[in-house]
Amino acid sequence: MPARPAVPRSGPATIADVAAAAGVSKQTVSNVMNYPAKVREETRERVRRAVAELGFQPNRMARALRSSTAGMIACRIEPVSSHSLAHLHDRFLHALAEAGQAVGRHLMLFAVDDAEDEAATCVQLVRTGSVEGVVLYNLVPGDPRPPALREAGVPFVCFGRFSDDAEATGWVDVDNAAGVGAVVDHLAECGHRRIGFLGFPEGHRVGDDRAAGWVTAMDRHGLLAGSHRLDVRGEDTWVSGARTARGLLDRADPPTALVAASDTLAAGALQAVRDLGLALGEDVALVGYDDTPSAEVLDLSSVRQPLPEVGRRIVEALCPAGGTPVPVASLLAPELVVRGSSRRRT
């Protein structure tokens, strides 16, 4: 059966080309690729050679159509944002992409002009079979997206808790309170008693959680009573960090250590420390958050979020090994990276 002409057709080889070259049926080739055990050793080898010779790779769209699984998950890419995730944005996407690939999924990005449209876009992506599920992040209190997607039956997982309901599922988060708490523990262990906190403006989950972490930990160490107004809030900018830190350090009873809610704020605080002629790590300890590249450059202790693990959990929840999505609610622990800016007091 001279099924196919000898002339190489245009475009990549298909399963039919391989079948013809190996003298077997398409199905056998498919079996070799997916269930090798089903095929006799000898035939298998013959098919494998043909596959290698033709450089065959199964067409993803055909496979997706047949199995009705796109092998993709979607995530919105936001324009430049001043949210807390700003510095982590690309690291988060990288973690997602990597975690996805580990289980054979690719990451699709989409942009929406109007945030209102995001849910609608997600629904569309799922209904057209473009993706299996979507990832949300930068959620705000009362965010409309989770209910909208749940309503539409769109599988989704959020980076960050989006509800105060303890029963709510569909999220993976890093414990912000615990992160700041670990910093306070570390500083207290280094002998610091007066530990200040530079936070984000009130009203957003992440910032409030980090601030709450300071209060809780200070209280645990019995340091809260003597630390009146050692926690200040301000925009997440270098300038704001410098100003608020200066304010604290200029007090009659200045803190000997500062915890910042971001590396940006910490970098600003670092400036304030230098302006006052104080020695970092000696006179004043300083710890940032997010462990951005600048933290390393500045020899700044910082809190590292386990983004790779976050990515894995999200992907795992969206694309579980066996079948349908599974509700997830995991709170991961961040890790404190100690550098020169916060050493034990001598």
Next chain:
Amino acid sequence: MPARPAVPRSGPATIADVAAAAGVSKQTVSNVMNYPAKVREETRERVRRAVAELGFQPNRMARALRSSTAGMIACRIEPVSSHSLAHLHDRFLHALAEAGQAVGRHLMLFAVDDAEDEAATCVQLVRTGSVEGVVLYNLVPGDPRPPALREAGVPFVCFGRFSDDAEATGWVDVDNAAGVGAVVDHLAECGHRRIGFLGFPEGHRVGDDRAAGWVTAMDRHGLLAGSHRLDVRGEDTWVSGARTARGLLDRADPPTALVAASDTLAAGALQAVRDLGLALGEDVALVGYDDTPSAEVLDLSSVRQPLPEVGRRIVEALCPAGGTPVPVASLLAPELVVRGSSRRRT
């Protein structure tokens, strides 16, 4: 012909469902969606109602299979990098995603551990029909990817020139030399004669182009002769910027203006200026590059790269309206954003 049962099947509606509901054939539905003119007004309306009622959206995979166009382009997402694009990374991806959507394409991200594998991954993505083409960036001199992809027949476009061959195509770039040149022009017009330059380490295209821009522009204004060693190079970090700027400002004949190859360097330089008790914009003018959010916060003049336009050109080249990819070689002009850090001298 009771083609379909009245019970709604699981999953989204298909074209067959719509056809049955409207009492026409699948093809007619398809025509209504794609070539409405082919269908009689009345029928069209009937089909449209059925579409709306069932919330039908054509399955992307089926369409992709039939038309053998994935409707996607791929781009590698790098882990945290210290490259010059670091600050622009997510803005670039956003621009790509947005430009793609404007012409019905989505952006797929992929991660590769070993940079060597990138070309192989791209080839695989195209051969499996997953994407129509790929976007490369952060290219280094003699980068192996363009030739490898060209060899494999993979459509690609680079952000950044990758070859000194003037004939080479397949890239979109922003004119770095012109950007720095514009800054020098601006500063010269403001009355500055001694204009310093803070650059990246030698050996990379972007940094070298920006440095060359300084030389050319200074020469054009006849300012090069008196500016011996006013251009210095260093790592693209805040610390390095502060140090090198300090070095220049401490000289016996210090510059009255500084051009930095990045906002990061400029932020460091800003510190050096403050340390010396000089007034920014008065005693010393300062201009950064890339117009990152911090530039705005610091009231720092900066050079803005037209990323949206870059994205459009790249997508346009990869997915031309009519048929096959078209060679592209476009050099875009960046835009100088003047802020308080560089005003006219009084």
Next chain:
DNA sequence: CGCGCTCAGTTGATCGATAAAACGAAGCTG
């Protein structure tokens, strides 16, 4: 009347892969 032409829509084939069922040849059993 009959031939050609347009219009509106249908039918059948196809994209590339895979699930399910059918098939033929051994091998075993009673």
Next chain:
DNA sequence: CAGCTTCGTTTTATCGATCAACTGAGCGCG
């Protein structure tokens, strides 16, 4: 030796949409 399994492979049908070819009715014109 009929009847039942098992194994290895081929056939057939299917995923959902689109392309190409076809049908049938209505109209105009010589």
